[in-house]
Amino acid sequence: MALSKAEIAARYGTALFDYAQDMDALTAVHADLQELAEAISNYPQILKVFSDPIFNSAEKAHSLSVIAQGLTKEVQNFLNLxxxxxxxxxxxxxxDCFNSLYNQKEKIATGVAISAVALDEQQLQKLGAGYAQKYGLKKVILKNEVDQGLIGGVVLKVGDCVIDGxxxxxxxxxxxxxxxKN
Known part of the structure; x- marks a missing residue:
């Protein structure tokens, strides 16, 4: 029975997280994965090259070795796998699965700050720090969305929690x- 993409992602993400933790390389692996995620976001064709049947396995392996230079040995081994x-x-x-596990372990949360006007990075960090302190987290990373219908104030959505101010x-x-009253 074939696994769904979500099941594959969960299994491999969890396995990589456990492996990185066992090798005491969790922070380094996380940093490498963030670089990879950014590269994939900027150049999505990278993924297609490694799944394209036109290229033989030797060509794919060579291309991967070039891309993986400078990454931790754990990430290099994982990419080869x-x-x-x-x-x-x-x-x-x-x-994404790895990041969820990493954030959970490190008590880092991500969320959205919805406001009537765009917030700058300093305002987002201040909101995140306040939320983190209140809920016992190390860090909260917020992205900003603008909804002019709010008139003013901020709505914070972090995980399952929504604070509507x-x-x-x-x-x-x-x-x-x-x-x-009437």
């Missing part, structure tokens, strides 16, 4: 209170 088992296309999902939400609460 993906190439051998023809799962290179799943690399972005595998990296928007003006729109406050006005809706006041409106509900006025309706209930």
């Amino acid at each position: 993906l190439l051998d088992y023809d799962h290179f296309l799943e690399l972005p999902a595998i990296i 928007s003006v729109k939400n406050k006005l809706n609460k006041i409106r509900a209170q006025l309706i209930n």
Whole structure:
């Protein structure tokens, strides 16, 4: 029975995480995977080269050795494993799985700060630091989305938690209170 892409990503991501942890190289592997994710994001055709049947295995192995130079031995071995088992296309999902496990272990959360106007990096870091302190996390990495319908304030979405500090939400609460009093 063939595994789905999600199952492959979960198995390989978990295996790489465990392997990196056993080799005491978790931080270095994480850093390498972030570089790979950025490279794949900028040049998605990289994945296609390693899954294209036009190229023989020797050509793919040579190309991979060039790309993997400077990466940790653990990541190099892992990329060769993906190439051998023809799962290179799943690399972005595998990296996502690894990152989830890494963030969970390191108490790092990611989320979205939705605001009526664009927030700068300093504002996002300040919001993230406040959230991290309140919920016992080491770090919260926030991305910003703009929704002019909020009027003002910020809605934070981190994991399953939503903190709605928007003006729109406050006005809706006041409106509900006025309706209930009548």
